[in-house]
Amino acid sequence: MSDQPPEAALPRLRLDYGAVSDVGRVRRDNQDSGYAGPWLLAVCDGVGGAARGDIASATAITQLRRLDEPPGSDSAEELLGRVAGAIHRAHDRLVELVDEDPALSGTSTTATVLAFDGTRLGIGHVGDSRAYLYRDGAIRQLTVDHTFVQTLIDEGRITEEEARVHPHRNLIMRAIDAVSDSEPDLFVLDIGPGDRLLVCSDGACGVLTDGRMADILSSGSPEYAAVELVRASLEAGSSDNVTCVVADVLAADDAAPVAEALVVGAAAERRLQRGRTGGLFRGHRSGDTGELDPVPADLPEGAPYDAIDSDPEAVRYAPRPPRRYAWAKRLFAAAVAVGIAWVGLAALWSWSQHQYYVGEQDGAVVIFRGVNASVGGFDLSEPYQTTDVELDRLSDFDAGKVRDGIDATDLADAQKAVQRLASNQQPATTATDG
Incomplete structure (x- = not known):
């Protein structure tokens, strides 16, 4: 039996939204992608540096935007099933892209997804982009970061304030990639008129305090709030791409026109390039997201990330092994080859001693x-x-x-x-x- 009451008894709601994405003051390419539509709010933050995180985030948004459709009579479980399915399809598409172009190996993206069914949200989350609820003058973080510093916070080893300046603050433990099909966090949130929703990349929440975000969200239209959040993030010193999607929850009004869906960031650039070049990704420079300082070849043992003075995007996703360990892999492979050869020679010598x-x-x-x-x-x-x-x-x-x-x-x-x-x-x- 469905856990959803009859449609006539449901309080029908609608969303009024705005979305802004900015490349920021440091990076050359925008690896964030955002989407805001009548039934979907989403932000994806691409990871991968030279492995083209912009492709990962744009690919994920392309799959997730299928959720932007009028709701049926789904139960809460069915709503979350649709969200999880869209996230898994994003993983499957990244697998196909890496198979077609191995140079993309290592690319990945975060995803924070709010699917709206007219009365509640089905939320799916992977990575360190975030979703917030601003209600009755107070802000509440809805999602939990899948990061190394979050594990330290959960264990009581550091505070939220210390996490903002921790040398490993950019290290993600879970993301959508072409290797493992990560399970997203999934939950349902009941909402009502007067609520304001924020979905953003870590370029915003990584530098703005909850109090500062609440102050900006307290007034103005969703579009104004999104613009102000991006501006405030850059003024606060954000060195990353910044993407903010803001939506107001309003009572349903049949006379209100349905707003056009908004696509921002790398996903919007991909759509423009498709019209110009005839290929989805052709004609776009494949450089990194910013100028990288030289990485020292002789890093001290036991200092895997804070010993690198470089763009944190280069080592942002933990399951992707850092390049500096490539020598260890080659050494291990050589040792295995020598071991196999030694075993073969030993067996040959033992046989010869019986001839x-x-x-x-x-x-x-x-x-x-x-x-x-x-x-x-x-x-x-x-x-x-x-x-x-x-x-x-x-x-x-x-x-x-x-x-x-x-x-x-x-x-x-x-x-x-x-x-x-x-x-x-x-x-x-x-x-x-x-």
């Missing part, structure tokens, strides 16, 4: 242990037993066979071959005085 043949050394017939061959001037056999059979007392035929080497199946077989040669050797000549 025997009959040959000649210093004019005598000798039983050799090993293989009758040499590699690089190194003999693969050694004398095992010297006999009293002399080569000069053998027939030319037998002597030739000994010089070439007489193969034996084992030591006993080699000893039998020597016995046959001994029985065939000519009697020794004795010198006499004339």
Whole structure:
């Protein structure tokens, strides 16, 4: 049985929204993407530096915007199922893009999604973009960051204020990528007229306090609030892209026109480029999100991230191994190859020590242990037993066979071959005085 009451009993609501995305004062490319529509609010913050986080965020928004459609009679579970499905489709699409272009390997994106059904929100969240509710003069953070510093906060090791300046504050533990299909946080929020919603990238919430955001959200239209939040973030020193989506919850009004959906940031740029170039991503420079300082080759052990004086986007997503560990992978691969070769050589040497043949050394017939061959001037056999059979007392035929080497199946077989040669050797000549 559905947990949703009959449609006539539902308080019908609508959203009035605004969205702004700014590349910021440091970066050359905007890797944020935002969307605001009658039934959907979403922000995605691309991660990946040279791996093109802008593609990841734009791809995710393209999949998520399918949620912007009039609601049916979904239950809360069905609403969250649609949100989760859209996030998983974004992952699947990134997998396809990386398969088509391996240079995109390592790209990923956050996603904070608010799907509206006319009376409540189905919220899905991965990463460190955030959703806030401003109600009755107070602001409340709705989502929990999937970051390293958040784990420290949860454990009581640092405070919220300390997290803002922590050297690992940019390190994300969960994101939408082409490797693992991350499970999003999912929950339902009941809303009512007078509520104001904010979805933003960490370029805003990473520098603005809750009090400052609440002050901006307390007045003006959604568009005005979004613009002011971006402006305040840049003035506060944000070095990242900044994206803010603000929406007011209003009572439904059949006479009110349905506002046009807004697409901002990298997703909007991708749409413009498609019309100009004939390809979704063709013609866009593939540089990093900002100028990177040189990364030292000899980093101290135990200092994986704060020892790097570079753009934090280069090491933002934890499951993507930092480049400086590539030498360790190559060293490990080389060690494995050497180990396999050593095991093979050891097995070959052990086998050779059970092989025997009959040959000649210093004019005598000798039983050799090993293989009758040499590699690089190194003999693969050694004398095992010297006999009293002399080569000069053998027939030319037998002597030739000994010089070439007489193969034996084992030591006993080699000893039998020597016995046959001994029985065939000519009697020794004795010198006499004339």
